[in-house]
Amino acid sequence: MKFTRRDVIRxxxxxxxxxxxxxxxxxxxxxxxxxxxKPEDGAKLRLLRWSPFVQGDEDQWLxxxxxxxxxxxxAVRVDKESWEDIRPxxxxxxxxxxxxxxxxxxxDDPHQYPDKLHDVSELGEYLxxxxxxxxxxxxxxxxxxxxFIGLPLATIGNAIVYRESWVKEAGFSEFPKDTKGFLxxxxxxxxxxxxxxxxxxxxxxxxxxxxxxxLWSHGGQMVDxxxxxxxxxxxxxxAIEYAQELYKTFIPGTESWLDVNNNRAFLxxxxxxxxNGISAYNTAKINKDNDPKLAEIAKDIRTTNLPIGPxxxxxxxxxxxxxxxFNYTPYPNAAKAYLQFMFEEPQMKDWITSSAGYxxxxxxAFDNNPVWTADPNNAAYAKASATLRPNGYAGPLGYAxxxxxxxxxxxxxxxxxxxxxxxxxxxxxxxxxxxxxxYRV
Numbered sequence: 001m002k003f004t005r006r007d008v009i010r011x012x013x014x015x016x017x018x019x020x021x022x023x024x025x026x027x028x029x030x031x032x033x034x035x036x037x038k039p040e041d042g043a044k045l046r047l048l049r050w051s052p053f054v055q056g057d058e059d060q061w062l063x064x065x066x067x068x069x070x071x072x073x074x075a076v077r078v079d080k081e082s083w084e085d086i087r088p089x090x091x092x093x094x095x096x097x098x099x100x101x102x103x104x105x106x107x108d109d110p111h112q113y114p115d116k117l118h119d120v121s122e123l124g125e126y127l128x129x130x131x132x133x134x135x136x137x138x139x140x141x142x143x144x145x146x147x148f149i150g151l152p153l154a155t156i157g158n159a160i161v162y163r164e165s166w167v168k169e170a171g172f173s174e175f176p177k178d179t180k181g182f183l184x185x186x187x188x189x190x191x192x193x194x195x196x197x198x199x200x201x202x203x204x205x206x207x208x209x210x211x212x213x214x215l216w217s218h219g220g221q222m223v224d225x226x227x228x229x230x231x232x233x234x235x236x237x238x239a240i241e242y243a244q245e246l247y248k249t250f251i252p253g254t255e256s257w258l259d260v261n262n263n264r265a266f267l268x269x270x271x272x273x274x275x276n277g278i279s280a281y282n283t284a285k286i287n288k289d290n291d292p293k294l295a296e297i298a299k300d301i302r303t304t305n306l307p308i309g310p311x312x313x314x315x316x317x318x319x320x321x322x323x324x325x326f327n328y329t330p331y332p333n334a335a336k337a338y339l340q341f342m343f344e345e346p347q348m349k350d351w352i353t354s355s356a357g358y359x360x361x362x363x364x365a366f367d368n369n370p371v372w373t374a375d376p377n378n379a380a381y382a383k384a385s386a387t388l389r390p391n392g393y394a395g396p397l398g399y400a401x402x403x404x405x406x407x408x409x410x411x412x413x414x415x416x417x418x419x420x421x422x423x424x425x426x427x428x429x430x431x432x433x434x435x436x437x438x439y440r441v
Contacts, residue, residue, distance in 0.1 A: 034126040035340065043334035044075045048089065048100035050321065051080045053263070053279035053358065055286075060354035064347040071341070074334050083204045083259045087406055093326060101329035102338070104321045106204055107391050108141050108402040110149045117149040118325035118332055120339070124148030127343050132364035135385035139362070140397055142322045150324035151339055154359035155388060157381030158209040158318055161280050164302045166194040166272040175304050179217060179242065182307040186249035186273065194272035197251045200415040202408050203259040205319040208391075210275055211411045212317035214239045216389065217309025222410060222435060223395035229439050231413070232432040238310070240417045240424040247418035255415050267297060275306060277319075278357040281377050303380040318388040320362075360384040400438040409434045 047065075052058040058080075065076050079100065081089060087106055093099030094113035110117055124142070128134045138152030160175065167175060170188035186196045199206035215221065218239035224230050247254075251271055254262075262274040267284060274280065281301045288295035308314055323342075325335045341347060343363070352361055352369045357378035361367060362385050372382035392401025404410075413431035416422040422430065 034130065035122055035336070037333040037337035037340065039072055039074050039334035039337055040331045043331040044077075045102065045329075045331060045334055045338060046077045046079065046100045047102045047104075047338075048079050048081060048086075049104040050083050050086050050106075053259075053277060054282050054356055056282075056354035056356050057351070057358055060351045061342075064342055064351060065338075067347065068338055068341045072334075072337065074331075074338070076338060084202065087204065090324075097326075097328045099326065099328075101331060101335050102323060102325050104153060105150070105324055106322075107208075107320055107405060108397045109406070110142060110322055110324055110402075111144060111398050112402045112406070114144045114149045116327055118327050118329070118335070119147055119149065120151055120325065120336060121146075121148045123336055123340055124151055127151070127340075127363060131343075131345070131366070135362050135364060137318075137388040137390050138320045138322075138385050140390050141320050144397075150322040151343065152362040152385075153321050153323045154355075154362060155385040156205060156277050156319040156321065156358065157360050157384035158205070158275055158277060158316065159303045159305055159380035160273060160307075161266065161276050161301060161303050162273045163194070163297070163300045165300050166192065170194070170272075175302070177307055179307045179309040183242070183245055183249075186246055189272045190249040195251045195270075196246070196249055196273040197254050197257075197262055197265055197271045198246070198275055199257040199259070199262055200247070200255040200411070200418060201257040201261075202411060203257060203261075205259050206257070206262060206276065207259075207408070207411045208405060209317050209319065211414050212389075212391070213275075213306050213315065214243050214414060215410060216315035216317075216393065217307075217311055218242060219309075219311050221394050222392060222404065223401075223439060225394050227395040227400065227439050229432055229435045231410075231435060232428045236428055237424055240414060240427060242309075243414050244418050244424075255419050267294065269293065269297065278303070278378060278381055282356050282358065301377065303377045305380050314387065315389055316384075316387065317391065318360075318384045320385075320388070357381050395439075400440075403438040404435050407434065407438075 065078060069075055087109055090103050090105045090109060094116035134152060138155055142148055142150040142152040170192050172185050176182045176185050198210045201207055219235035220233055220239050222231050262276055263280045265271050266274045266280050284294045284298035288298045305314060323339055329335055352366055353371050357371055360381060372378050391405050409431050413427045417424050417427040
């Protein structure tokens with residue numbers, strides 16, 4: 001969708017670009033403190049973002065963008081792509097040197113091409129200072145060698161989404177809090193004809209979240225603190241064996257699922273338990289008046305954090321998205337002005353609220369947004385930015401961690417083992433070999 005100058009402002013055809021800059025500096029709609037970025041003459045921007053799973057997220061982002069255009073005269077075209085297409089398109093844009101001016105990218109992708117990204121340290125430091133600091137996990141994804149190579153935009157939380165009545169039907173008065181009890185629940189649900197379903201396919205969010213939870217909850221890790229690959233370990237073996245037992249209780253086909261598939265199956269009434277963002281619940285809730293089946297599902301849905309494994313504590317990846325500006329943009333000041341405007345309190349507060357628990361704040365000042373107490377099901381997602389464990393644990397973020405995730409090394413290890421394409425040992429050894437292509441210590 002494109003908001004043009006004609007759509008949002010009234011001015012004469014001969015208005016000078018200098019007047020736009022003057023209006024930008026003095027507009028009450030824009031921040032009066034912090035950096036002042038005067039958009040370049042004739043500036044126009046293109047942003048590429050991921051497709052929304054909660055419509056309120058996109059609607060509010062576009063409304064905030066319109067506010068920016070009204071205040072500055074800078075037209076911003078907002079395009080979107082599927083979650084899985086964001087990563088390759090960002091890599092192509094960075095390496096070819098053309099494409100959108102700004103982009104929402106995933107996890108540690110900025111570390112794959114840091115020299116292709118505009119330094120936004122001044123803006124990052126200003127926002128952090130003004131709004132109580134950045135949550136550490138998202139900040140790690142967006143910084144390199146002490147500089148901001150992007151701004152941490154949001155964390156897409158991940159939690160268990162389940163049908164309460166079916167869990168009770170399976171003989172459980174409450175959802176199990178540990179992995180042992182969770183496996184027993186999934187077995188009981190399958191026996192009742194209400195299976196679970198977790199993504200073993202190349203879902204950039206759901207596939208990675210599930211695989212990392214399996215590994216970390218059993219004490220495994222891709223690399224150690226020095227970046228040495230340690231995936232071939234007794235802890236990883238236990239994680240794979242646990243995954244094999246869980247997989248036996250799943251609905252068929254999860255090895256080919258992308259991010260959208262578990263939502264669809266759950267809302268079709270085919271599943272009792274998934275791991276997902278708040279989007280599955282939100283879809284059922286907002287459509288309940290027009291669909292009796294979804295009304296029944298929405299009433300029955302509950303959410304909770306993923307069970308704790310043998311490590312004895314919650315260990316979650318969650319999905320972080322970072323807003324980056326590519327160096328090739330001819331309008332870096334306009335791009336920085338746009339991001340500053342979108343992160344300031346009037347816009348960010350509205351966006352978090354409208355996202356209905358889907359986009360978790362990265363700046364601590366927004367932790368108390370009313371959305372987190374507006375619905376009991378939102379609570380499981382409220383602390384995603386504060387509690388996440390970054391990709392590549394326990395090693396440093398960088399090209400190797402980002403490339404290993406982009407190549408789905410960990411996801412494929414579990415998928416091949418649970419489907420019988422490889423033994424657990426063979427799957428570990430293959431993952432070790434693939435990860436070593438990127439980690440060259």
